[in-house]
Amino acid sequence: MLLAGVGCSAGARSPEGAVRKLADASAAGDRDAVWGLLGPDTRRRLEEEAKRAAPVAGRRAIAPEELIAVGWEPPRFRLTGIRLREKRGDEAQVEVRGANGEVDRVRCVRVGDRWAVELSR
Numbered sequence: 001m002l003l004a005g006v007g008c009s010a011g012a013r014s015p016e017g018a019v020r021k022l023a024d025a026s027a028a029g030d031r032d033a034v035w036g037l038l039g040p041d042t043r044r045r046l047e048e049e050a051k052r053a054a055p056v057a058g059r060r061a062i063a064p065e066e067l068i069a070v071g072w073e074p075p076r077f078r079l080t081g082i083r084l085r086e087k088r089g090d091e092a093q094v095e096v097r098g099a100n101g102e103v104d105r106v107r108c109v110r111v112g113d114r115w116a117v118e119l120s121r
Helices: 015-028 031-037 040-053
Strands: 079-088 091-098 103-111 114-118
Touching: 015 031, 015 079, 015 091, 015 103, 015 114, 040 103, 040 114
Parallel strands: none
Antiparallel strands: 079 091, 091 103, 103 114
C-alpha cells in the first residue's frame, strides 16, 4: 500500500506526521515530496528496482522516483485516521485507518532529525 502528505521533502517531526505528509503528497501526485518522505530501505529498494528496469526500458536509465505511482488515478485508500502504536528509539509503528474500514500498520524510521516512512513490498 502506498500512502502519501503535502509538505517539504525534509520529512516530519513525528512518525504520525511523516505518514500524514506521505498520504497527502501521494494524493496530490507530488512524486518529489513522496520520495523525500521515504526511508532509506525503501529508497534503496526502489534504486535497485530501477537498475533492473533499465534493460526492459530500452536501456534508458530509470530514476527510482519514476517507479512511484502517484497522481495517475484517484487513490484507492483514503486516510481517515493515524495512531502511533509503538515507538522504540529510531523506529515506530503507526496504525492507519481508511475510509472503507481498512486498517494497516506502517513502519517509520528516524533519519537524522526527521521521521520517514518505510513501505512494505
